Amino acid sequence: MTTEEKRPRGRPRPPETIERDQKILSLLRTDGPKPRNSIAEGLGLDKTIVYLSLDRLRRSGLVRICADTAGPGAVWSADVEQPCP
Numbered sequence: 001m002t003t004e005e006k007r008p009r010g011r012p013r014p015p016e017t018i019e020r021d022q023k024i025l026s027l028l029r030t031d032g033p034k035p036r037n038s039i040a041e042g043l044g045l046d047k048t049i050v051y052l053s054l055d056r057l058r059r060s061g062l063v064r065i066c067a068d069t070a071g072p073g074a075v076w077s078a079d080v081e082q083p084c085p
Contacts, residue, residue, distance in 0.1 A: 020045070021053045025062055028078035033066055035075050 024039060031042075036054060040047040054076050057063040066084030067074035077084060 017053075020049070021057055024050065024053050025057055025078055028063060028076060033075040033077040033079075033084075035073075039076065 023043060027039060027042060028034060034042070036050055037047055039045075039054075040050040043050070054063060054065075058065065061080060063076050063078050064080050064084075065074050066077050075084075
């Protein structure tokens with residue numbers, strides 16, 4: 001293995017997790033920015049699970065949080081190129 005090749009970290013994500021992340025991303029791309037609780041209700045998921053998906057998507061650069069903190073007024077957006085609404 002060369003110095004440019006990196007080994008993947010951890011274990012592969014289960015297919016259910018990948019599918020859930022994609023559903024959340026698709027919802028944000030289709031419906032626009034939404035609060036975490038609204039995403040959870042719309043997809044029938046637990047809000048904690050939704051947060052974990054949003055955090056993975058954020059770290060991948062696919063979504064961002066549009067608020068100073070993750071408080072009740074925070075919304076998540078898949079439009080990472082435009083200013084927050």
